[in-house]
Amino acid sequence: MSDYKYVTYSWDDAHAASLDPVDRLVYRSNILGADQRITNTGGGNTSSKITENDPLSGDATEVLWVKGSGGDLRTSKRANFSSLYQDKLLALQKVYDAQPERGLKTPAEDAMVGMYTHTTFNLNPRASSIDTPLHSFLPGKHVDHMHPNAIIAIAASKRCEELTQEIFGGTMAYVPWMRPGFELGLAMQEIAKAQPDVKAIMMGQHGFISWDDDDKVCYTHTLDFIEKAAAYIEAKYEAKGGDAAAFGGAKYQTLPEADRHTTFAAILPWLRGQVSQFKRFVGTIQDDEKILRFVNSADAPRLAELGTSCPDHFLRTKIKPLYVDWNPQTEDIAALKAKLADGLAAYRKDYAAYYEACKHDNSPAMRDPNPTVVLIPGLGMIAWGKDKSESRVTAEFYNCAVEVMRGAEAIDEYIALPQQEAFDIEYWLLEEAKLRRMPPEKELARQIVLVIGAGSGIGKETAHRLVKEGAQIVCVDLNLAATEATAKEITDQYGLGIGVAGTGISGCGPAIGLAANITDRASIRTMLDQVALAYGGFDHICVTAGIFVPSDTTGHIPDEKWALTFGINVSGSYFVADEAAKTWREQGLRGNLVLTTSANAAVAKKGSVAYDTSKAAANHLVRELAIELSPLVRVNGVAPATVVKGSAMFPRDRVIGSLAKYNIPYTDDEETESLTSKLAQFYADRTLTKAPITPADQAEAYFLLTSQRLSKTTGQVITVDGGLHEAFLR
Missing domain, CATH: 3.40.225.10 (Class II aldolase/adducin N-terminal domain)
Structure with missing residues (x-):
């Protein structure tokens, strides 16, 4: 040919x-x-x-x-x-x-x-x-x-x-x-x-x-x-009639795209919590025409129950998916959740029965009995995996299974692999040995972390630090271009993962960039819903966004600047926590919230009254939220001292202003990097360690508080200030 x-x-x-x-x-x-x-x-x-x-x-x-x-x-x-x-x-x-x-x-x-x-x-x-x-x-x-x-x-x-x-x-x-x-x-x-x-x-x-x-x-x-x-x-x-007659014809109608996404955003964090009882999963949704043609069809329940045929397919998708017989035209989200809950319970019981019926004396222990593929009429498919790449491949493989069923039904009658044969592949001792040889998962594997303020400075560095430990990163900033740039740096380094170009499956990889105004609840909720659609939910949030507005030479700060400072440094963190709490409670999975305060919260000094008092309030917000969100979420803070290099809070004009304030010699035509280094060293010399503080130093603290290394620590503020004795507890 x-x-x-x-x-x-x-x-x-x-x-x-x-x-x-x-x-x-x-x-x-x-x-x-x-x-x-x-x-x-x-x-x-x-x-x-x-x-x-x-x-x-x-x-x-x-x-x-x-x-x-x-x-x-x-x-x-x-x-x-x-x-x-x-x-x-x-x-x-x-x-x-x-x-x-x-x-x-x-x-x-x-x-x-x-x-x-x-x-x-x-x-x-x-x-x-x-x-x-x-x-x-x-x-x-x-x-x-x-x-x-x-x-x-x-x-x-x-x-x-x-x-x-x-x-x-x-x-x-x-x-x-x-x-x-x-x-x-x-x-x-x-x-x-x-x-x-x-x-x-x-x-x-x-x-x-x-x-x-x-x-x-x-x-x-x-x-x-x-x-x-x-x-x-x-x-x-x-x-036989083409698409109109495929899989026995349509039984249900597709919801409009906006309604699909609203429904997905409402159920995904809860569903993620339900399927993550053994190990946490990262989700991928698919709601394109082909998968909707299948899930809406009259034959979908029968074919889904038969399961997949090719061994390569069911090693990813399990022997069969969970199909939920929900009517999108007559039933609401509460009914969908109830049917999902019943379906999950039945699925786990059925999987355990499959294991008991097929196991051998030397079979490995039963694996996670939760489904990795969920099919919902009117909405589409949700696939789960240990990270975004794996969930996308799981979705890809079930797409392959659907196409196989479509072809087999068109020419004859689809048959699945017998359960015992499927079991002997899924629990093959050679496959188990291969799994055991794999390196252990990284510390933040299977976890989704939002870094708010990831467009620059400490937030950007924190995003890069956490992804090294296996986390899926949601980079958030008021400046969408900046946060997308950070996400691109990560995906350029780690790749988007294998799979699914051109299949209608959401294509984000280990990081995405989103915009949000943390002083606006509606903006925060929209962003959190986008996270649900991208990954199925989230585990931890690091808020590194902040603003510094200096007083003028008389010590005065305009009222609107005072309000803006508290709006971003205090109210914004509270709004994020309050909106995120709804999702955390829906998921039922333990998480961490890390806020950014400052050494200035404990040290009063001239020229930064709004910033310093807002950070003092942020210190206490950490303690209050630790109580409010316990025991599900640990809340802690990171208190940096002055981080000059790489910080969006230190543009050239502020650096020059600070050099003049401290009588540090400089010239107007001097390179910005040189000016920044002089100021950073000046601040370093005031500390006990005598070393400039960098965004990477701060990012390490966010990693510690996001991980399980300090799993019994909550309501605390960790200072990363090089040893600023004026900020010692007293």
């Missing part, structure tokens, strides 16, 4: 010709993985059998380069591929044949995975995939194993074997569902021997695999098979 409608042809002959054989494999993998109609995030694998020189003997030897365990085809590099002696891999068949308990799901099958290390070429440290035998035992020099929705729709159909013959004729063979591993590789080897003209195999309820001795031909074969499957499905789909 030269013209593709359902996949994207991306092969570039000139670029491929410039690459060595391994890099050609990486290139082929990347362009296959870049099209989500070809394979899902993290799914599928590719390989090439390449002649290399043995590092010990110098002799030419055939090496299987195959995408290793973990990783994503779209982003894989050379380091993501295992390299193994092909002759040694083939020799492992004798080892397997000698096992007394060879066969599917036996200890002998799992033991073979450990044998792959004995076949490693050139000490390559990349762990081999469980799919390695599939690539080794097939005859083609180049092999692609993909998970396209169109192919899986056939694989998950009741008449899969018949449909494979009907659609592809004799060009694609069929193998029934087998768990990936050695036995499946042997079965494919037998098929290839018996049918030498076949260059692809349909893998029941899984995906497909294709091969050729030329890598470009292998690539185009892969696209051709997917294109043919998709075209067949779409023709049948349209013949």
Whole structure:
């Protein structure tokens, strides 16, 4: 085929010709993985059998380069591929044949995975995939194993074997569902021997695999098979009535976008609290046309209950989602919450029963029984994960499952993987071992932190400090451009995460930038609702926003400036706390509120009467809020001394004014950085530590109070002033 409608042809002959054989494999993998109609995030694998020189003997030897365990085809590099002696891999068949308990799901099958290390070429440290035998035992020099929705729709159909013959004729063979591993590789080897003209195999309820001795031909074969499957499905789909008849037709109507978002904002923090009883989750919503077509449909309850088919899908989405039969036209939010609560209780009970019915003597302990996908008519889908990236991928995978169900129902009847087979994948000891090898989660993993004042200075530094510990960061500032810039710095460094471009799923990553005026309750509530839509809720808030208005030379400050100072430094913090408290109580999850006071709160001095008294009030606000919000929320404060470098409170004119006030020599044409350094050192010399105080010093205090390191501390103010003895407690 030269013209593709359902996949994207991306092969570039000139670029491929410039690459060595391994890099050609990486290139082929990347362009296959870049099209989500070809394979899902993290799914599928590719390989090439390449002649290399043995590092010990110098002799030419055939090496299987195959995408290793973990990783994503779209982003894989050379380091993501295992390299193994092909002759040694083939020799492992004798080892397997000698096992007394060879066969599917036996200890002998799992033991073979450990044998792959004995076949490693050139000490390559990349762990081999469980799919390695599939690539080794097939005859083609180049092999692609993909998970396209169109192919899986056939694989998950009741008449899969018949449909494979009907659609592809004799060009694609069929193998029934087998768990990936050695036995499946042997079965494919037998098929290839018996049918030498076949260059692809349909893998029941899984995906497909294709091969050729030329890598470009292998690539185009892969696209051709997917294109043919998709075209067949779409023709049948349209013949049955298309979108209007999909999934049995619409049962419910979609709420208008504004109403959807209002409803999501009202339920998400509460729902996050409900599903986070074991471990905290970060949410992603999806409410585009495709997912709404499914959740609104007559067949959604039946299909959702059947669960997903492809193992790659349900490892993310669990064996099935929670579908809530709520009528968006006749029922209110209170009714939705009640149905969600009942649905969650039933889901947990059902999951526990599934575990008890399917577990083995050596199965790992039951995992979190809460759903990772929630489907609500009229609204859409909510997906949960340990961070934003994972929740987006969870959403992506359930989108794939929906497309599979759509295709399977159009051509036949959708069937899910039997529960025992699903359990044996979900609780596979090899999968459990992989989970245990993963590094421990960071200190603020799974937690969402709002940093108010993140556009500059201490707030910006705090945002950067907290994201290092795994937090999802909501950067908030009156200046939207500034806070978006901070969020972009974070996402540029840490990435948006993998997944879901162009799927209608909210696309924020580990940080977003929002605007809010903390002296306006409505503005604060709008911002908190936006946070709910982005992440599902929040855990902690750091308020670093503040204002300093100096008195004039007579000691006077205008009334409106006095009011503004108290409005931002005191009332603003209270309004944030009061509005956030509603969300904290809805979630029922413990959190932290950290306010910014100042060493000036304890030290009276000339020229800053409004600022100093507002910070003294902020000190007591910390204590009052600690009482009001206990025991759910700990409230503490950070009291900086003068932070000059990087602070929005010290523009050039204020720095010059302070230098003049303290008779510190300077020139009018001196660089701002030089002026700032002089003033910072002057302030440092007044402290016991004699070192300038930086935003990073303050950010460390916010981290401590946001983390669990001071988990029994509340109602306190931590000073970060370099040792300003005038501010000592007395």
